[in-house]
Amino acid sequence: xxxxxxxxxxxxxxxxxxxxxxxxxxxxxxxxxxxxxxxxxxxxxxxxxxxxxxxxxxxxxxxxxxxxxxxxxxxxxxxxxxxxxxxxxxxxxxxxxxxxxxxxxxxxxxxxxxxxxxxxxxxxxxxxxxxxxxxxxxxxxxxxxxxxxxxxxxxxxxxxxxxxxxxxxxxxxxxxxxxxxxxxxxxxxxxxxxxxxxxxxxxxxxxxxxxxxxxxxxxxxxxxxxxxxxxxxxxxxxxxxxxxxxxxxxxxxxxxxxxxxxxxxxxxxxxxxxxxxxxxxxxxxxxxxxxxxxxxxxxxxxxxxxxxxxxxxxxxxxxxxxxxxxxxxxxxxxxxxxxxxxxxxxxxxxxxxxxxxxxxxxxxxxxxxxxxxxxxxxxxxxxxxxxxxxxxxxxxxxxxxxxxxxxxxxxxxxxxxxxxxxxxxxxxxxxxxxxxxxxxxxxxxxxxxxxxxxxxxxxxxxxxxxxxxxxxxxxxxxxxxxxxxxxxxxxxxxxxxxxxxxxxxxxxxxxxxxxxxxxxxxxxxxxxxxxxxxxxxxxxxxxxxxxxxxxxxxxxxxxxxxxxxxxxxxxxxxxxxxxxxxxxxxxxxxxxxxxxxxxxxxxxxxxxxxxxxxxxxxxxxxxxxxxxxxxxxxxxxxxxxxxxxxxxxxxxxxxxxxxxxxxxxxxxxxxxxxxxxxxxxxxxxxxxxxxxxxxxxxxxxxxxxxxxxxxxxxxxxxxxxxxxxxxxxxxxxxxxxxxxxxxxxxxxxxxxxxxxxxxxxxxxxxxxxxxxxxxxxxxxxxxxxxxxxxxxxxxxxxxxxxxxxxxxxxxxxxxxxxxxxxxxxxxxxxxxxxxxxxxxxxxxxxxxxxxxxxxxxxxxxxxxxxxxxxxxxxxxxxxxxxxxxxxxxxxxxxxxxxxxxxxxxx
Numbered sequence: 031x032x033x034x035x036x037x038x039x040x041x042x043x044x045x046x047x048x049x050x051x052x053x054x055x056x057x058x059x060x061x062x063x064x065x066x067x068x069x070x071x072x073x074x075x076x077x078x079x080x081x082x083x084x085x086x087x088x089x090x091x092x093x094x095x096x097x098x099x100x101x102x103x104x105x106x107x108x109x110x111x112x113x114x115x116x117x118x119x120x121x122x123x124x125x126x127x128x129x130x131x132x133x134x135x136x137x138x139x140x141x142x143x144x145x146x147x148x149x150x151x152x153x154x155x156x157x158x159x160x161x162x163x164x165x166x167x168x169x170x171x172x173x174x175x176x177x178x179x180x181x182x183x184x185x186x187x188x189x190x191x192x193x194x195x196x197x198x199x200x201x202x203x204x205x206x207x208x209x210x211x212x213x214x215x216x217x218x219x220x221x222x223x224x225x226x227x228x229x230x231x232x233x234x235x236x237x238x239x240x241x242x243x244x245x246x247x248x249x250x251x252x253x254x255x256x257x258x259x260x261x262x263x264x265x266x267x268x269x270x271x272x273x274x275x276x277x278x279x280x281x282x283x284x285x286x287x288x289x290x291x292x293x294x295x296x297x298x299x300x301x302x303x304x305x306x307x308x309x310x311x312x313x314x315x316x317x318x319x320x321x322x323x324x325x326x327x328x329x330x331x332x333x334x335x336x337x338x339x340x341x342x343x344x345x346x347x348x349x350x351x352x353x354x355x356x357x358x359x360x361x362x363x364x365x366x367x368x369x370x371x372x373x374x375x376x377x378x379x380x381x382x383x384x385x386x387x388x389x390x391x392x393x394x395x396x397x398x399x400x401x402x403x404x405x406x407x408x409x410x411x412x413x414x415x416x417x418x419x420x421x422x423x424x425x426x427x428x429x430x431x432x433x434x435x436x437x438x439x440x441x442x443x444x445x446x447x448x449x450x451x452x453x454x455x456x457x458x459x460x461x462x463x464x465x466x467x468x469x470x471x472x473x474x475x476x477x478x479x480x481x482x483x484x485x486x487x488x489x490x491x492x493x494x495x496x497x498x499x500x501x502x503x504x505x506x507x508x509x510x511x512x513x514x515x516x517x518x519x520x521x522x523x524x525x526x527x528x529x530x531x532x533x534x535x536x537x538x539x540x541x542x543x544x545x546x547x548x549x550x551x552x553x554x555x556x557x558x559x560x561x562x563x564x565x566x567x568x569x570x571x572x573x574x575x576x577x578x579x580x581x582x583x584x585x586x587x588x589x590x591x592x593x594x595x596x597x598x599x600x601x602x603x604x605x606x607x608x609x610x611x612x613x614x615x616x617x618x619x620x621x622x623x624x625x626x627x628x629x630x631x632x633x634x635x636x637x638x639x640x641x642x643x644x645x646x647x648x649x650x651x652x653x654x655x656x657x658x659x660x661x662x663x664x665x666x667x668x669x670x671x672x673x674x675x676x677x678x679x680x681x682x683x684x685x686x687x688x689x690x691x692x693x694x695x696x697x698x699x700x701x702x703x704x705x706x707x708x709x710x711x712x713x714x715x716x717x718x719x720x721x722x723x724x725x726x727x728x729x730x731x732x733x734x735x736x737x738x739x740x741x742x743x744x745x746x747x748x749x750x751x752x753x754x755x756x757x758x759x760x761x762x763x764x765x766x767x768x769x770x771x772x773x774x775x776x777x778x779x780x781x782x783x784x785x786x787x788x789x790x791x792x793x794x795x796x797x798x799x800x801x802x803x804x805x806x807x808x809x810x811x812x813x814x815x816x817x818x819x820x821x822x823x824x825x826x827x828x829x830x831x832x833x834x835x836x837x838x839x840x841x842x843x844x845x846x847x848x849x850x851x852x853x854x855x856x857x858x859x860x861x862x863x864x865x866x867x868x869x870x871x872x873x874x875x876x877x878x879x880x881x882x883x884x885x886x887x888x889x890x891x892x893x894x895x896x897x898x899x900x901x902x903x904x905x906x907x908x909x910x911x912x913x914x915x916x917x918x919x920x921x922x923x924x925x926x927x928x929x930x931x932x933x934x935x936x
Contacts (some may be wrong), residue, residue: 058111059196064092068482074869077860079104083450086779088786090128093450094199095612097479098430101450102201103130103793105514109143110178110188114787118698118808120267120816121274128789134222134429134508135463135472136206137404138825139172139230141205143198145186147172147220149230151244151405152464154323154533154612155483159405161257163278165344165353168379171252171289172220172232172403175360178212178246179358182360185209185216189355192583200793202457204426204431213240216389224429224463227413229404231334231425236399238391247339247388251348252331254290254303254381257281257672258323259485261531263540264586266816274819276485285376288326292343292381294368299419300412301341301383302330305376319348319468319534319578327405334418335400340366340386348384359384401424435864436460436504437570438832442859443776452835454778455828458794459496463507468534469553469581471510476805478796479817480529486537488529490515494552495752496825499832499918500559501843502863505882509558509569515553516574516590524593526553527599528615538579545632547613551643557591558650562843562867563887570658588658595651598644599669607690608676609636616640616689617705617753625691631658634692638680638706641673646713684728686710702732704743704753711760726764729757734768737801738784740776746802748810749774755830759837766853766894769838781807794822835861839868840894847887847920848879852894853936867927873897873934878927880919889918900933 070081080101084092089107096102109115109126119125129142139146146171149159162170173186183191185207190196194211204221213281215237223229238244256278262277287309295302305326307313313324342348344367350358358364366386374380389397398421406412417423438456441449463472474496475487493515500508518527518536526549527536538544561569570588575581582589605611612635614622625631647736652666680696682685688698688706698706707729709715716722727844734741740754754776761769774780780792782801785807796809796817811818836842839861840851848866852875860869868877881887893899893914902909902916905928910919920928 034869041366046601046625057442058570059108062091062106064089064106067092069446071443072446074441074443074858077439077441077449077862080449080453081446083447085781086777086792088789088792090789090792096199097489098202100202101454102199105143105198105200107143112636115789115867117789119819120811121271121819122267122509129460129822130205130793131461132205133461134224134391135226136228136465137222138462138464139205139228140221141172141200141220141325142170143186144188145173145190145198145207146170146188147205147230149403150482151327152475153407153467154320154325154329155328155531156485156487157323158255158257159327159329159403160253160513161255162253163255163257164284166255166378167349168253168255169354170255172230173251174216174218174234175249175251175901176211176214176216176246177249178214178244178365181212182356183211184355185218187362197401202437202454203429203461210239211243213238214244214246215239219426221426221429223402223404223418223425224432227404227415228406229402229413231418231429232401232403234399234401235396236389236391237396238394241393243393245389245392246391247255247360247363247386248399249357250331250385250387250399250401252383253345253379254286254329254383255379256326256329256376256775258284258326259482260284260322261485261535261537263484263486264814265479265483266545266811266813268811268816269813272518274816277817282379283377283764285323285379285523287324288376289373290376290381291373294341294343298412298414299333300414301343301385302328302329303343303381303410304328305408306655308375319532321532321535323533325408328408328412329383329405330403330408330412331385332402332412333385333397334402334412334414334879335421336387338385339388339452340364341368341384342366342384343381344372345380345382348382359386376417385874388528399614402520433457433460438503438508438835439862440835440859443857443920444770445804447777447779448774448835451777451779452832454793455831456499457826458823458828459500459785459832460504462823462828466514466534469514471514471517472507473511473514474507474825474829476797476825478822479815480822482818482820482823486529486531486539488527488537489543489546489619490518490526490528490549491546491552492752494556494825495582496829496831497556497756498559499829499836500864501563502836502841503832505560505865508556509564509566510559512557512587513572513574516587517555517577519576519590519593521576521578523601524576524597525551526594527577534578543615546615546619547602547611547637548616548640548643550602551593551640551647553594554591554651555643555647557587558647558654558845561654562845562847563701564882565847565887566883567885587606591651591655592659592662595666599665604673604676605634605636605690605692606694608672608681609638609680609690610640610644611635612637612689621689624697625694627691630692634690636690637684638688639709640714641677642686642706642709642713643672645674645677645715674715677710678717679929680706681717681721682722686715686725701744702728704729704733704741704757707769708753708756708760711764712756714763722764723728726761726768730768734772738775739780739799739801740772742801748798748800749776750798751826751830752797755834758834762840762853766838770854770857773831773834773838776834790821795824795827796821797824797826839870841866841868844890847889849890849892850875850932851892852897852934855897856893875926875932875934876930878929880925881920881923882925884922884924886922887920889920889928889930891918893915893934897934897936900935902933903931905929
C-alpha cells in the first residue's frame with residue numbers, strides 16, 4: 031500500500047514538475063530503489079577481470095559489469111518524476127539532466143539521461159555540432175522515432191511512450207539504451223569510431239518479441255545545431271541570471287555568418303550540410319590564430335547499414351506542428367525532401383538530418399541498422415570507410431581494442447572499489463582526448479565549466495599534471511600533450527600562457543592571470559617524467575615551435591627546457607625572503623586576491639608552495655641536463671640549495687605558512703593551508719627530520735581525518751583533486767598506510783557514499799567539492815565561473831587518482847629511467863599499464879618494463895625503511911645489489927618487455 035501511494039504521489043508530482051521542462055506530460059516509471067550495495071574482492075592475479083562492485087552508485091543507478099567484462103553505470107532513476115534528480119545551478123532552473131561522455135582523439139559526445147546525445151569538437155575551439163536547446167526547437171538527436179502502424183513513439187527516455195520499459199547504460203567508451211514497447215525491443219549502442227575519425231557510430235537492433243509479423247518505419251534523427259563556444263569569461267548566472275542566456279544568444283548569432291546547403295548523396299548514403307562564410311568582415315587566413323571560427327566543420331549523417339526510404343533535412347518540415355514528441359514526418363508518414371531543405375542562412379540553424387527506413391520484421395525476427403554522425407573540415411571529404419557498410423565489420427570491437435591498451439588495470443587485496451575506479455578514470459581520460467588543429471596535436475583538456483561554458487581551457491599546470499599518468503598509459507599522447515604545451519610558450523618572453531582558446535589563441539583571462547609563477551615548474555615536472563620513463567632518444571632535439579609558430583619554427587624541445595628554467599630564475603625570480611615570487615597566481619588562481627594590498631602582492635609577493643615545488647622538481651631537471659647543459663645543471667643545483675634554505679623561516683612549528691604578500695608577514699602562519707604542505711612532503715623541504723612526522727600529523731588532524739573524502743585545502747574547506755592527489759604522493763614518502771587510506775578515500779565512490787543524492791561525483795566530477803555546510807558534497811561557483819552549471823568532465827577528477835596511485839605503489843621517474851620504492855610491502859596488488867606492469871606479493875616485487883623506444887634505460891629500486899634488498903633479477907639473470915639499492919641496467923629491448931623481480935627482506 032505504501033509503495034502504491036508513493037507511486038501515485040510521484041505520478042501527480044510528475045505532472046506538476048513537467049511545467050517549464052516541456053509540454054508533454056509523461057507518466058512516471060515506478061520509483062527507483064537502488065539495490066543494496068556491495069563490492070566483491072578483486073582478484074590480484076587477474077587485474078583485467080572485474081568482479082561485481084556496486085558500492086558508490088548513489089540513488090541514480092548502480093555499477094555493473096557489462097558484456098565486455100568492464101565496469102559500467104546503469105542509470106535507473108526517472109529524472110522527470112523524481113524531485114531528487116534536480117540540482118542547484120546559478121540560473122535557478124529546474125535542471126534534471128545528468129550526462130556522461132564518450133569519444134576518441136577527435137570527437138567527444140555527451141550522452142544524457144533524457145536519451146539524447148550532443149556531439150562536440152575542438153579542432154578550432156570548442157563547438158557543438160548539435161546543441162540541445164528546447165526553446166529553439168533543437169533536440170540534439172541520437173534517438174529514434176518508430177511508427178509501428180498503430181502509434182508513433184520516440185526511443186528517447188524523455189519522450190518515451192507510457193508503459194515502455196527503458197534501460198540506460200553509461201559504459202567504457204559507449205552509451206547503450208534499450209526500450210521495449212508494443213512487442214518491439216529497440217537497442218541502441220553509440221560510441222566513437224576507431225582510428226581518430228570524427229564520427230559517432232550509432233548501431234540499432236530492432237527485435238520483434240511477438241509471434242506476429244510487424245511492419246514499421248524507423249526514423250533516425252540527428253539535429254544540426256551548431257553552437258561555437260567562443261570565449262566568454264563571465265558566464266555565471268549568479269548574481270545575474272540573464273548572463274548565461276546572453277552568452278548563448280551571442281554564440282548562436284554567429285551562425286548567421288554562414289550560408290548552409292543541405293545535400294543528399296544517394297550513392298554514398300550521406301546527408302550533409304556544407305557551410306560557406308558570408309560574414310561582413312573578411313575571414314582571417316585559415317592558419318592564423320583566431321578567437322572566432324570562420325571555418326566551421328561540415329556535419330553529416332551517413333547511412334551505413336539499411337536502405338533509406340526517405341531523407342529529411344528541413345527542421346520545420348520534419349517536426350511540423352507535432353513537435354518533438356510526435357513529428358509530422360512520422361505521424362503523417364510524409365515523403366522526404368531528399369536534401370531539398372536547400373540553401374539557407376545559418377541563423378536559427380534550420381536543418382536536421384532524419385532518415386526513414388521501412389522495415390518488415392517476421393515473428394521473433396530482427397533488423398540491424400547502422401549510422402554515423404560526425405563532421406568533416408569545411409569542404410573536405412567525409413571520412414566514411416567502405417568496410418563500415420559491411421554488417422560483418424565490428425566497428426565497436428575495433429574501437430574497444432584500440433582503447434584497451436591505454437586503460438589502467440589495478441587490483442589489490444584491499445579496497446576493491448579501486449579496481450573499478452582506476453579503470454574508469456583512465457577510460458574517461460581517453461574519452462576526453464581532442465585534436466587542436468593549430469598545434470597539430472592531441473591533448474587532454476581540463477574540461478568542465480572552463481571549456482564547455484567559458485570556451486577556454488587550461489591552465490597549463492593542469493595539462494602537465496595529466497601528462498604524468500599518460501606517460502604510463504598512453505605515452506604517444508603524453509608526447510603530443512607536451513608538444514601542445516610548448517606551443518603555448520610565447521617566443522617573446524618565454525612565458526607559458528595561462529590558458530588557450532579558439533584556434534591557436536592564448537588567453538590570460540582578461541589579464542587577471544597574465545603572470546602565473548608556477549607554469550614552468552609544472553611543465554618541467556611532466557617533461558622529466560616523459561623523458562625519463564620512455565627514454566625517447568630524439569625528444570630533446572624534436573622540433574617544437576613556440577607561439578606563434580612562425581616566430582621560432584625551428585626551435586627544439588631542449589630550447590623550451592632551457593628557456594623555462596631561465597624564465598623561472600630571471601623573470602619570475604625570487605622575492606625579499608629568497609622565495610619564488612608569487613606573480614598573479616602560483617597554484618591558486620585567487621591567492622593574490624587574498625592579499626590586503628593586491629598590487630603590493632603582485633610586485634613583491636612570494637610563494638611557499640612554488641618554492642617547495644622548485645626544490646622537489648628542479649633536481650630532476652638538473653639530472654636531465656647534466657650531459658647536454660652541465661653549466662645550467664650546476665646553476666640549478668645551487669639555486670635549489672638557496673631555495674631550501676629560504677624555506678626554513680616559513681616553518682611555523684607544525685606546518686608551513688602559505689605566502690608573503692609583500693608586507694613581510696607570513697600569511698597562513700596560524701591556519702594550515704594544504705597548498706603549502708604537499709610539495710614539502712614530496713621534495714623534503716625540511717630542516718630537521720622530525721618535521722616531516724609533525725607535518726603529517728598536522729595535516730591528518732586538521733584537514734584529512736575530519737573530511738569524508740580526503741584532505742581539504744583548509745579546515746572545513748573543499749577537496750581539490752589537483753592537491754589531494756599530490757598529498758597522497760607526499761604521504762607515500764612519509765606514512766605509507768596513511769597514503770593508501772587517503773588514496774582510497776579520494777574516490778568517486780567515497781563521494782557517492784557520503785552524498786548519494788548528488789549525481790556528479792559518481793561517474794565524473796568537477797575540480798573542487800565542498801565537504802561541510804549546507805552545500806556539502808556540491809561543487810563551487812563564482813561570479814565568473816559557474817562550475818556547478820557544468821560539474822563533470824574535469825580531468826583533475828580523473829587524472830589525479832591515477833597519478834596518486836602510481837606514487838603510492840612507489841612508481842617514479844628519474845632522468846635515466848624507472849624508479850621503484852616499495853611503500854606497501856606485505857600488501858598484494860597488480861597493476862597493468864601500457865609501459866609498466868607491477869605486482870607485489872609479500873616481499874616480492876615483480877613486473878615488466880616496456881620501453882617504447884629501442885634504447886637503454888635504468889631500473890632503480892630503493893629498499894623501503896625496515897627492509898633490505900636480498901636479490902634482483904632482470905630477464906631471469908641475477909643482478910648485483912646492495913642492501914638498500916638495486917640498479918638494473920636495462921638494455922634496449924626493441925619494445926619487448928624487460929622482466930624484473932626483486933626480493934626484499936627485513
